Amino acid sequence: MRPSGRAPDQMRAITIEPRFTRHAEGSVLIGFGDTKVLVTASIEERVPPFLRGKGEGWVTAEYGMLPRATHTRGNREAAKGKQSGRTQEIQRLIGRSLRSVVDMKLLGERQIVLDCDVIQADGGTRTASISGAWVALRLAVDGLLKSGKLTTDPITQKVAAVSCGIYKGTPVLDLDYDEDSAADADGNFVLLENGNIAEAQATAEHATYDEEALLRLLRLARMGCGDIFRAQAEAVK
């Protein structure tokens, strides 16, 4: 029995508020239940040094958590003077995931920065970030297309992500904090709308797992991402 009373294959409510802020070229407040992430997409007409002059674009991400997004207040990374290993790991994952659905030649020599800031955390902040980042990216690229800066859409398809894990012996979809902190194993799956996998990660926390469990987690992820793809489509309609 899940603490939230959900069925094992049941996502939390997915809420997407596009254009949540007004300065960014794309922005969205995405919620997976009580997890709320604000994602903005900023277009910069320059690329990182390693890409200059190659006629290709870049998509990158940064991630942060407001100090009191969590049950107990965490120290502000800006005040500590460095980003934690966890933060860096997550923002690398978000960037990779979004790059998997963008044709960099079509994007042209510009960069899109996806800032994912967790307003409230209840498990699954990295997967909500990826799923919301696609919406912010879509809105920003729509602006480029509308203004004529781009004539061909560089986004090849949708990408979404969800966490799955083994909680009290049962594979479950979209772990909330109560489940996440007690899970035997937990994973994050980044899937494309065409069914392909951009990233699969599953980590033993309190117990290792077998191949069958890995496959079961992946299948739960497919179900969850189906829901997210529908919500994304609705949001950018």
Next chain:
Amino acid sequence: MRPSGRAPDQMRAITIEPRFTRHAEGSVLIGFGDTKVLVTASIEERVPPFLRGKGEGWVTAEYGMLPRATHTRGNREAAKGKQSGRTQEIQRLIGRSLRSVVDMKLLGERQIVLDCDVIQADGGTRTASISGAWVALRLAVDGLLKSGKLTTDPITQKVAAVSCGIYKGTPVLDLDYDEDSAADADGNFVLLENGNIAEAQATAEHATYDEEALLRLLRLARMGCGDIFRAQAEAVK
């Protein structure tokens, strides 16, 4: 004529959404027009080293701006590895302002941290932060009173803040970004409900000013803070 069409002594719309997030002991999303700041109040049952064992509490603040709260994206302070001088100056001001209305002996040996994170910026982020911080603090202290951890209210009165400045030769209230970036002089006033001043600051930007102008700014600030006090009272009713 102000870019927004407001009268010189007219505040922007003040919006206050109390309890915007659920983990913090107090939280609020405050808006002065398009400026939106999320403030959380976190209660910690310990005090900084210099106060240990003295039977007194402490109130402090931290301030941050999401990278794309502004027209063009700013670098994330956590990624740069340090807080700017501006950030530190603002968070020192917020902390001082709120401490001016708290009786530290009555608060007892605990600390309340006020995190002010700017979601969207359009001028006046520090004054919106102070004004919202009072609401978050009020909600957090109400919780302490309700739970019996405190029996006497340590908050002595309301505090609010507003910016005023000289724009194209005219003293105006509550500058937005367009005015702020072109003002001759601009100031921030932190006022108590009883009319006293907690902090007055007025800085020449493009032109110095005289004593009469300083007084005119202060009077505009009184008008603006009157509006804010009413909105605060409404929000915590």
Next chain:
Amino acid sequence: MRPSGRAPDQMRAITIEPRFTRHAEGSVLIGFGDTKVLVTASIEERVPPFLRGKGEGWVTAEYGMLPRATHTRGNREAAKGKQSGRTQEIQRLIGRSLRSVVDMKLLGERQIVLDCDVIQADGGTRTASISGAWVALRLAVDGLLKSGKLTTDPITQKVAAVSCGIYKGTPVLDLDYDEDSAADADGNFVLLENGNIAEAQATAEHATYDEEALLRLLRLARMGCGDIFRAQAEAVK
């Protein structure tokens, strides 16, 4: 009664030793009583990136305190690896204050850096820094004029600063450490010789204050700055 026996409107002895060191284009050791600050002005034939190619100059300041300038030794900021919020706040104030009396177009595309290092502290280090910085700047610009690098004087007038505060209920001028650490409110006023205000700041420490008190502090500051303007004039004669 002030600890020093001074009258409420009495400055400490102002001492100014111009050309205290020999490498800097301008230098001065300024004293407000036991507060001693060494200020050097360094001319650099380049400007910060945001001004390049605009034909305008820049004036900026840095501030530091020797570890044992104070009653008890403070940690060296270079060893701690960062400047405190207080240091950054002060150096921003000094830079703004001096820029208020320089015509940047006349200065031309060069930068003058004002380094203010507190040798001995007894209250009022930021105001002594501003007052001394004007002398160092004057000497440096005199050199530019003498050498023919400048033909028109870019300094428009004198600027000086002094602290005022409310000590045991009485507004007093030029607080020393004993007063400063016990003041109800304390402020810093940066005034021009023509009577205008470049910066007014007054902060409640142990008690908030009213409008009349603010005006009284400002008038004390005018008296103190009068003395400083005379000492500056004498020093650069």
Next chain:
Amino acid sequence: MRPSGRAPDQMRAITIEPRFTRHAEGSVLIGFGDTKVLVTASIEERVPPFLRGKGEGWVTAEYGMLPRATHTRGNREAAKGKQSGRTQEIQRLIGRSLRSVVDMKLLGERQIVLDCDVIQADGGTRTASISGAWVALRLAVDGLLKSGKLTTDPITQKVAAVSCGIYKGTPVLDLDYDEDSAADADGNFVLLENGNIAEAQATAEHATYDEEALLRLLRLARMGCGDIFRAQAEAVK
């Protein structure tokens, strides 16, 4: 055809030199072909703050790469003043992997730090680190058992890791640098001797992949880890 001429399911030569250095309680130089990692295990009779007084031990890891372990010299992280996101991600993975085979209650209130320093890099440094770390840990724990500080072995079984990826459309085992830098997708699998999975990660680099490919990579990993388990057993005999 692989650049090295290996068959798709062929590991590089595994070399393990136990007791490579003399001060550490356990040490090993492990090689996967030209990739060479020095791993030391240091026993500390204390645990991190979050575990104090709980009667449990801890195993953690740090990872570094000598500046010229690679084809072109990289900047020294100690000189840059921070560890990269990649470094932190890897050392977190190594620590988690080794903790999956240690019973922390049996280890008792002490910490074992596994330092993995890459002497020469040719792909697979993180998987060689994990595989070597098990040997260093085994040697260190053998010392604790021999000296009587432990009476029951806290290591529950062997753990090993290997990379697999899709190179020119073909799933291959144990990628070297030439393959790694051109792979469509690449993954790291951390497996226990009993067949269970401690960590599975597979990332699309130039092309996303499907479920069948994920399974094929996992099966290649099983083959590779089989070889590593045999080499580990030989090394600690």
Next chain:
Amino acid sequence: MRPSGRAPDQMRAITIEPRFTRHAEGSVLIGFGDTKVLVTASIEERVPPFLRGKGEGWVTAEYGMLPRATHTRGNREAAKGKQSGRTQEIQRLIGRSLRSVVDMKLLGERQIVLDCDVIQADGGTRTASISGAWVALRLAVDGLLKSGKLTTDPITQKVAAVSCGIYKGTPVLDLDYDEDSAADADGNFVLLENGNIAEAQATAEHATYDEEALLRLLRLARMGCGDIFRAQAEAVK
């Protein structure tokens, strides 16, 4: 011929102003010609962690250079966020040198911190620092003796330092900046009044040197330190 016209074995004028600042337990402004260093000695009634509870004291030093002590302005180390290798090397040398004349058991469990801040630089700042630090230390310890906190003098004898180098082929004493920047080799010698050596360092800059040259430098240093010992004695009389 030396740029300054001095004879090869001639020191610059040694000036020592004891009690230059008033808060420190010992302070001095020492000059070797145009090199001016302010040294303060701060007594702290605690020792570093590695000495706690051993009944021994400690003497340590920190070194800094004001940004415009030199011909062209250097960046402030506090602003850069770290001390240079040169700074750290010098402060380690100063600390070691002074510890060589203090009996740590007699000093008791307290620490004396010697802050050496270069006000103006013209070569030899580290040797002036050491020579001045002895005076500041002497004054601080005299205070401990006078107040009865110490009954036996822990300072065993005088220590002084001077630079020597090979300039245009000739060994010379006490290099100024013009010589220092062009010297073939340059060295720093820390000598005790009884003739013993606390530290000898001689580095080839533009040309290596032979044993005879090393001895000649050492003998010049003895002459220079003789002058310094006399000036120190005069200053603390």
Next chain:
Amino acid sequence: MRPSGRAPDQMRAITIEPRFTRHAEGSVLIGFGDTKVLVTASIEERVPPFLRGKGEGWVTAEYGMLPRATHTRGNREAAKGKQSGRTQEIQRLIGRSLRSVVDMKLLGERQIVLDCDVIQADGGTRTASISGAWVALRLAVDGLLKSGKLTTDPITQKVAAVSCGIYKGTPVLDLDYDEDSAADADGNFVLLENGNIAEAQATAEHATYDEEALLRLLRLARMGCGDIFRAQAEAVK
């Protein structure tokens, strides 16, 4: 009697394994007894900013110690976020020493970076680093000569270094850790094959020393460096 049983003028076994790693242009594992240092020489076809366009090359060094090279584990400098003063002092010494035997005009506008990483420490790591760095540099320059990038050898002669110290009253050569940690005085001498001195440093640790002792240490160093020069010649044959 030395702990190791060596005669006072006896070096430890010198072992040199050239070409220890394969990516660097020059590499060596050098051992002085149980002290083992891996040195790599990396050629970069650019020079530091201060040398650009001058037609001269540069040689520099970096030094690090693996966390468990020592008896007890030290913190990783990359994790602490800065290099210690000791590390910086050593790498400055190594760089200076090697530059004393290179003709920078003949080297041309390129830089050679010497990375010295201590794999195992037993005293004398800086002198082993210098001695090994010469071999790595020699191998790297041989490659430049062989490839025709250089036609004239810029290395003018051999350089080697060894530590000497006064242990229980007796001057001894090449201190190991047991001696080093208990020595009255200890020094490092960097000598050229032609007999000249590049650097002489001798520091009192527990007792100051006289001129005769300094000379005795220098003569021991000559004996030790003779052995090292022979081992270097053998290694690069």
